[in-house]
Amino acid sequence: MSGFEWIVPVILTVITAATPLVFAGIGELVTEKSGVLNLGVEGMMLMGAVAGFVTATVTGNYFLAVLVAAFAGAVMAFLFGILTLSLMANQVATGLALTLFGVGLSALMGQSFVGEPVDPLSKLNIAGLSDIPFVGPILFGQDGLVYLSFVLVAGVSWFLYKTKAGLILRAVGDSHDAAHSIGYSVIGIRYLAVMFGGAMSGIGGAYLSLAYTPMWAENMTAGRGWIALALIVFATWKPGLVMVGAYMFGGITILQLHAQAAGLSVPSQVLSMLPYLATIIVLVMISKDQSRIRKHAPACIGKIFHPAA
């Protein structure tokens, strides 16, 4: 492959690598904006992956599969909500427990489906547009969930910053006592936010098992949930930057494999480290400016809400 021909396939691969991170990241962003820290993203993604895969294998209906995956993620998040919002357990510990639970439960549920292939999610193929060289496949040749991810980022951004409901959600996250005293149901809003986050994580997981590698394998998220959590901090809780971060991480992951395949004489172990190293470096750079974090982080994140009298 000479010249710039290789750029298009690389971009296409980067898009598929970044999309699960976008879904999980945006979902968790909404959860965190409401003041809840849900570390169970990995578990919710896996439950979504297995639920979506099983549905697709059994019914062949991919639309239903994505819905079921979202539902599975939301159910897991609901469990988390009961423990942390109603029973007021520690959010960090419960989130970690949710991850472990999701990893195990998904493995159990998926046991009889391991090693069964399924048809990948079909890509859009608009007759004239998809064939435009360079731009065609990138803009018009993606599968439905990729387009949904773009809509999602725009939608969440608009919701949070341009609607009253979004303002209330952010208020709950920044000062739950004040929001409560005005009369908003802090717990109710947080439940909704947490379940939305779970549903999006579920869809992100389903993308892995339906489009990325159309099969089910135990623990197939391989740490992507944790990366999504880091990306939200990296993006200082701004939806657009979450997408940028996801694409950066996905991009570096793919590029390092290309570098290896092209014969670059850097040890492969170093190249494998690069995506994580880049994430850490950016996080450190951002954290140096404490005021920036304080300005954007939801002030009440992780704090248990005790309704004052």
Next chain:
Amino acid sequence: MSLKYIPTLLGAVAVAGSMLLGSAASAEDKVGFVYVGPVGDHGWTYRHDLGRQAVQNAFGDKVKTTFVESVKEGPDSERVIRQMAADGHKLIFTTSFGFMNPTLKVAKQFPGVKFEHATGYKRTDNVGTYSARFYEGRYVVGKIAGKMTKSNVIGYVGSFPIPEVVRGINAMTLAAKSVNPDVTVKVAWVSTWYDPGKEGDAAKALIDQGADIIFQHTDSPAPLQVAEGRGVWAVGQASDMTKFAPKAQLTAIIDDWDGYYVARTKAVLDGSWKSDDTWGGLKSGMVALADYNSAIPADVVKLAEETRKGIEDGTINPFAGPFNKQDGSVGAAAGSALDDGTLLGMNWYVEGVEGQLPQ
């Protein structure tokens, strides 16, 4: 005797009773299997589990086989192996290279239990090793690849740069170059035995870099799926992966542990087990090839079959000279071949492989 001794007496009776019952129940011998991946990986672990089932079928009631799957290499594996040994297992198969030190450690503490470590190289009185000459299979497929490639670039998804994996890369490259001197081999290391996402990404990267045949030394069918989707060829690993890539799979290198596992279990049962190193290949049946893709031309199939038969009867040695190492120095001179010792410690590429081998 006062009342306060009654709980202690009851406890003693309970313990004695359970010991009697326990010893009565252990009429069958237990054989354990420790797997590094899930049985459903449809690759490496799947084939080992078929071996376990063969043992169960061969010995029926006399033997009870158990297994633990998805055991990560490291401290977790030591715990699992020790638990099996303490549980009364007579023979334990640990099926991954990374289980080597945990196996040896536990074996020292349980001298009465026999251990068989796959793809390892350290042995003691009660630890034997075994492996298969997968590279023989790769040599045969390498000839097919050399003939079938149109871009003259072959891609290889590598797991870890251990000698076993390097042998496979080198054998395939030597075979491909012997029929097509213009071939180059590109390797992408994913640092895992099993991660479908990463394996698929590596395959995509290799294809985007020009490869039109994908080999792998990782355990999931993801690279084949990618190859199928992109319209290039691929080779199945450890088991027949046609289900995932009906058009793309040229053939597959199949591990067959059944015969070996049954033989070793028999040796433990009749007391003749001795620590040994077994390295079977095409001849002994430990390595086999899946059906050839119908799209392969007849003359290429003929070449592959001749190569296979040649390896089986010893006339062809995949690592016979002359060939050079990647750095230009002599790998093996004409008329000589690499011995097993060199193969076991192989940490260099042959000419034709691009990129640096991670040390």
